[in-house]
Amino acid sequence: MTSKKRQLVLNVFLQRFGHHLAAWRHSSSKDNGRPNLDWWVRGAQLAEAAKFHTFFLADFIGRSGEITADTGRSGISYQFEPFTLLSAIATVTKNIGLVATVNTNYDHPYHVARKFTSLDHLSNGRAGWNIVSSYSPHTALNFGLDEQRAHEDRYARAAEFVELSKRLWDSWDDDAFDHPDRAAGQFYDPAKSHPLQFNGEHFASDGLLDFPRPIQGYPVLVQAGNSDTGREFAARIAEMSYCSAQSLDVAQAFYKDVKSRMAKYGRAEDQLKITPGLSVVVAETDQEAQDKFGELQSLVDVSNVHFGGFDLSGYDVDGPLPDLPYQSGENGRGRFQQQLDLARRENLSIRQLVLRFRVARGHLQAVGSVKTVADTIEQWFVERGADGFNVVPPYLPQGFEDFTRLVVPELQRRGIFRTEYEGETFRENLGLDRPERKS
Numbered sequence: 001m002t003s004k005k006r007q008l009v010l011n012v013f014l015q016r017f018g019h020h021l022a023a024w025r026h027s028s029s030k031d032n033g034r035p036n037l038d039w040w041v042r043g044a045q046l047a048e049a050a051k052f053h054t055f056f057l058a059d060f061i062g063r064s065g066e067i068t069a070d071t072g073r074s075g076i077s078y079q080f081e082p083f084t085l086l087s088a089i090a091t092v093t094k095n096i097g098l099v100a101t102v103n104t105n106y107d108h109p110y111h112v113a114r115k116f117t118s119l120d121h122l123s124n125g126r127a128g129w130n131i132v133s134s135y136s137p138h139t140a141l142n143f144g145l146d147e148q149r150a151h152e153d154r155y156a157r158a159a160e161f162v163e164l165s166k167r168l169w170d171s172w173d174d175d176a177f178d179h180p181d182r183a184a185g186q187f188y189d190p191a192k193s194h195p196l197q198f199n200g201e202h203f204a205s206d207g208l209l210d211f212p213r214p215i216q217g218y219p220v221l222v223q224a225g226n227s228d229t230g231r232e233f234a235a236r237i238a239e240m241s242y243c244s245a246q247s248l249d250v251a252q253a254f255y256k257d258v259k260s261r262m263a264k265y266g267r268a269e270d271q272l273k274i275t276p277g278l279s280v281v282v283a284e285t286d287q288e289a290q291d292k293f294g295e296l297q298s299l300v301d302v303s304n305v306h307f308g309g310f311d312l313s314g315y316d317v318d319g320p321l322p323d324l325p326y327q328s329g330e331n332g333r334g335r336f337q338q339q340l341d342l343a344r345r346e347n348l349s350i351r352q353l354v355l356r357f358r359v360a361r362g363h364l365q366a367v368g369s370v371k372t373v374a375d376t377i378e379q380w381f382v383e384r385g386a387d388g389f390n391v392v393p394p395y396l397p398q399g400f401e402d403f404t405r406l407v408v409p410e411l412q413r414r415g416i417f418r419t420e421y422e423g424e425t426f427r428e429n430l431g432l433d434r435p436e437r438k439s
């Protein structure tokens with residue numbers, strides 16, 4: 001462990017209109033659903049002005065073509081493809097880390113390693129990769145795939161994907177292109193290139209990456225997942241984990257479990273930042289914040305609730321979650337179980353479950369005054385439920401403006417959040433080691 005003071009990490013993950021189910025229907029929401037680069041740029045610049053570590057883009061690739069009763073009723077919909085959007089944002093920001101989500105089921109490591117090294121150079125060392133392996137039958141069809149891929153297999157494929165990507169980034173010395181010898185006509189020294197021969201279970205690649213090694217060595221490696229396999233993957237590979245927990249005890253158990261798995265991979269615990277999602281509605285007083293939140297909650301549509309493969313629209317939304325042979329499916333097992341446990345433990349009606357859990361997708365919700373919100377953040381940080389948070393504003397842009405204007409200065413006043421960027425690269429700002437090239 002380094003002796004540097006532990007520092008709160010803040011990421012922001014914006015979703016057009018906001019993360020709350022009803023955000024797009026909020027009274028402050030006026031835009032239509034067309035892509036709007038200016039909106040994203042404003043969000044990234046706001047985060048950078050507030051000294052956030054990360055501008056985080058989660059991404060669920062693909063779209064079902066099925067027309068159902070729900071089709072067209074959700075505002076959580078289309079957004080820019082991460083690499084192209086982050087390339088644009090890289091040119092109008094200087095310090096903030098730029099994390100793109102890339103799914104390892106629908107791409108080849110050569111393409112992805114190439115794009116990340118490109119983004120890393122474009123942004124002067126600010127690229128990060130959120131490695132996800134979710135597999136939806138709908139997305140598979142978008143790619144003409146009809147095979148099933150089991151949860152374990154997907155994580156194994158993701159691990160090999162990352163391994164090959166690292167080998168590609170390592171196919172050049174850091175300084176391979178730094179010393180062109182014009183007099184001798186030698187642009188680079190061939191001894192600084194290291195062609196690979198990779199023949200794995202899922203991928204093969206021979207040769208060299210066609211771009212210099214990333215400024216950061218590798219982009220910062222992020223992982224999003226809660227399952228046991230996901231935790232092992234994070235402990236072995238990830239430098240940041242995006243996860244979800246609604247209560248401090250659940251977060252602490254996750255934090256302890258994942259960090260305790262790192263030693264066997266020869267990794268120090270401070271080389272993985274655990275950043276669960278955090279949804280905040282903040283105002284001058286607790287009551288004002290509750291009123292704001294109430295406005296959002298009153299707009300939630302509970303007419304077509306699906307759960308564990310069942311359409312619950314035939315059940316009374318104010319009655320209990322019925323006893324059905326629910327199945328979690330391959331994706332999001334952890335979140336499914338969290339919902340089922342919560343509903344049973346607290347005897348929640350279908351409506352209450354939606355309003356408690358789904359509106360923030362199982363993330364921590366802090367609704368209240370600056371003190372209330374900052375107390376929660378500080379407690380989770382100090383008591384090791386989190387190294388920081390992925391802030392998922394419930395409605396936008398106002399929800400994030402309120403966070404940066406009211407909460408950030410309070411965290412700075414309490415001495416748990418920095419007032420300036422300290423490093424040059426995203427890695428340096430997170431206190432992460434730079435990976436040496438492996439031969």
Ligand SMILES: Cc1cc2nc3c(=O)[nH]c(=O)nc-3n(C[C@H](O)[C@H](O)[C@@H](O)COP(=O)(O)O)c2cc1C
Nearest residue numbers: 058059132133134224225226227230242243332334
């Ligand atoms: C907090 C969180 C965020 C996630 N974000 C994404 C995402 O942006 N894109 C995606 O395709 N999958 C995402 N996933 C899905 C996971 O990466 C993984 O593929 C899925 O199996 C759920 O992880 P788990 O099985 O380890 O719980 C996310 C999962 C969690 C828990």
